[in-house]
Amino acid sequence: MHNVTGKAFVFGHNIDTDQIYPGRYLELVDPQEIASHCMEGADPTLVQRFTPGDIIVAGRNFGCGSSREHAAITLLHAGVGAVVAESFARIFYRNAINLGITLLVCPEITKEVNEGDILEVNLGEGLVINKTTGKTIKGEKLSDYALEILAHGGIKPLFRKITAQME
Amino acid sequence: MHAIEKILARASGKDTVTTGEIVKAKVDFAEVNDLYLQTIYSFYEMGGKKVWDKDKLCFVFDHYAPAPTIKSAQIHKEMRQFVQEQGLTHHFDINTGVCHQVMPEAGVVWPGMILVATDSHTTTHGAFGAFGTGVGATDMATIMISGELWFRVPEIIKIEINGQLPEGVMAKDVILYILGKLGADAAVYKAIEFCGSYVESLGVAERMVICNMAVEMGAKTAYMVPNQQVLEYVKARTNRPFDILETDPDFKYAESYIFDISQLSPQVAVPHSVDNVVPIEEAPSVKVDQAFIGACTGGRVEDIKAAADLLRGKKIHPHTRLVVIPASNEVFLEANKLGYVEDLIKAGATFSTPGCGPCLGAHEGVLASGEVCVTASNRNFPGRMGSTGASVYLASPATAAAAALTGHLVDPRTINKGVE
Ligand code: SF4
Numbered sequence: 343m344h345n346v347t348g349k350a351f352v353f354g355h356n357i358d359t360d361q362i363y364p365g366r367y368l369e370l371v372d373p374q375e376i377a378s379h380c381m382e383g384a385d386p387t388l389v390q391r392f393t394p395g396d397i398i399v400a401g402r403n404f405g406c407g408s409s410r411e412h413a414a415i416t417l418l419h420a421g422v423g424a425v426v427a428e429s430f431a432r433i434f435y436r437n438a439i440n441l442g443i444t445l446l447v448c449p450e451i452t453k454e455v456n457e458g459d460i461l462e463v464n465l466g467e468g469l470v471i472n473k474t475t476g477k478t479i480k481g482e483k484l485s486d487y488a489l490e491i492l493a494h495g496g497i498k499p500l501f502r503k504i505t506a507q508m509e
Numbered sequence: 510m511h512a513i514e515k516i517l518a519r520a521s522g523k524d525t526v527t528t529g530e531i532v533k534a535k536v537d538f539a540e541v542n543d544l545y546l547q548t549i550y551s552f553y554e555m556g557g558k559k560v561w562d563k564d565k566l567c568f569v570f571d572h573y574a575p576a577p578t579i580k581s582a583q584i585h586k587e588m589r590q591f592v593q594e595q596g597l598t599h600h601f602d603i604n605t606g607v608c609h610q611v612m613p614e615a616g617v618v619w620p621g622m623i624l625v626a627t628d629s630h631t632t633t634h635g636a637f638g639a640f641g642t643g644v645g646a647t648d649m650a651t652i653m654i655s656g657e658l659w660f661r662v663p664e665i666i667k668i669e670i671n672g673q674l675p676e677g678v679m680a681k682d683v684i685l686y687i688l689g690k691l692g693a694d695a696a697v698y699k700a701i702e703f704c705g706s707y708v709e710s711l712g713v714a715e716r717m718v719i720c721n722m723a724v725e726m727g728a729k730t731a732y733m734v735p736n737q738q739v740l741e742y743v744k745a746r747t748n749r750p751f752d753i754l755e756t757d758p759d760f761k762y763a764e765s766y767i768f769d770i771s772q773l774s775p776q777v778a779v780p781h782s783v784d785n786v787v788p789i790e791e792a793p794s795v796k797v798d799q800a801f802i803g804a805c806t807g808g809r810v811e812d813i814k815a816a817a818d819l820l821r822g823k824k825i826h827p828h829t830r831l832v833v834i835p836a837s838n839e840v841f842l843e844a845n846k847l848g849y850v851e852d853l854i855k856a857g858a859t860f861s862t863p864g865c866g867p868c869l870g871a872h873e874g875v876l877a878s879g880e881v882c883v884t885a886s887n888r889n890f891p892g893r894m895g896s897t898g899a900s901v902y903l904a905s906p907a908t909a910a911a912a913a914l915t916g917h918l919v920d921p922r923t924i925n926k927g928v929e
Pocket residue numbers: 571572607608628630804805806864865866868869886887
């Protein structure tokens with residue numbers, strides 16, 4: 343599994359789905375447009391400063407609130423490299439992994455990372471290396487199955503492969 | 510390991526699992542409710558042809574039963590077609606009730622199983638010692654194809670509830686009280702085990718009320734060690750063998766809480782959040798337009814009995830409606846046999862088809878702007894039961910019945926019980 347390297351954007355606790363993707367944009371379908379509102383409720387300037395591959399760092403309970411899948415979809419279309427948080431809301435976590443977004447639970451992350459630090463996320467080991475400070479931050483290793491889903495780019499491509507083999 | 514971990518380990522073919530690990534577990538039973546036609550579309554989109562096991566998947570028509578709109582009629586039509594094409598053994602059409610009531614009644618819920626449904630209140634089935642959890646459409650479609658689902662092994666919180674409830678106070682009051690104390694985010698992505706002398710003494714209905722609302726704290730699943738009442742209930746409804754997996758004595762909980770409910774008053778969650786809870790003595794004596802007794806939280810025989818006991822021989826307030834929706838047809842028949850239906854209709858109640866009713870604002874008694882409802886259901890955020898301008902107070906069935914009688918939010922213990 344390849345590692346992800348990118349610039350960190352740091353957020354606090356309880357970033358809810360409305361902050362990740364405000365409800366008034368739920369009707370949009372164009373991926374570019376959806377991406378252009380990514381994290382708008384939390385930081386309207388993010389999209390201008392964000393380059394694909396960058397990393398969202400957050401505190402506890404990232405993705406809480408409604409079950410809207412758009413919260414994960416906007417991060418996907420914005421090209422997020424990974425989301426590393428102290429904890430995730432359950433439905434967001436499932437939606438994101440199913441869409442093929444790299445997630446890592448890392449209980450100490452906000453203490454060890456400042457906005458703009460360059461991070462390397464090592465998925466295989468469940469680690470984050472802060473290249474700016476030189477520190478290694480331990481996270482929870484993803485399971486083989488989650489890695490398999492991510493390697494296929496999400497659960498739908500994986501299942502298409504599985505059902506094709508069932509024939 | 511905890512019993513919950515043992516359930517996950519067994520279902521994923523492992524000896525042990527650890528917190529945070531993701532496992533792929535075999536699902537023993539899966540349920541799709543009538544909000545989730547998307548599951549069928551996603552099933553085909555991913556190349557699905559036949560569901561993994563026709564005995565282990567069901568559809569329940571409860572949110573829109575019977576269909577109130579052309580759109581929901583179309584959903585039912587396409588779902589029925591899928592059920593027939595796939596030859597599913599279990600099907601619960603508009604004549605059955607709320608999924609969380611009809612599944613245990615039909616014997617498809619048992620201790621130690623994994624039950625997954627497209628509904629957040631699937632935590633209810635922890636009452637039976639089952640691992641019950643809710644998922645979205647994509648996850649459900651993958652189960653329909655493979656019979657498996659990936660799970661993150663959750664941290665487990667222990668909530669011990671001791672004591673004996675005073676007269677006039679119900680299980681709903683207990684869980685509201687705990688929600689108020691711990692908050693709506695107390696158990697995000699975690700599991701909750703309820704234990705203690707109170708829980709051990711409880712019947713099936715009360716256990717279901719408490720596990721049902723565990724999800725209002727964010728819990729992924731809830732668990733209670735099955736007691737004698739549960740075993741009798743399950744054995745009367747299913748022939749399948751099951752065993753009870755026990756938590757190891759050295760298991761370490763992520764957090765523990767202890768509550769004593771011996772002095773508890775009726776509780777009310779005032780608008781607009783479930784954890785905005787006050788004892789009835791401190792609740793505002795608002796004028797009430799509608800009282801609702803029903804839903805997967807408050808529509809069982811015990812709940813209807815509490816209302817009937819309070820209203821027997823009386824008339825509800827002329828400015829207040831009382832909507833009663835039994836959680837299932839079985840509940841309806843039983844409440845009828847015991848005379849509660851007649852008591853309540855004579856008191857002025859409106860009965861509707863078993864199902865979700867106005868719990869999520871789809872039909873059968875939704876609220877207008879500015880109206881106030883006291884409800885035995887489980888959510889009170891703006892717009893949940895109709896207009897976003899309505900105010901919803903969550904309370905026990907007894908408190909809802911007292912509100913119907915007096916036209917105000919009042920302590921049900923101040924009402925003289927009706928004549929036998
Ligand atoms: S009764 Fe209410 S909470 Fe229960 S399943 Fe129906 S809509 Fe959901």
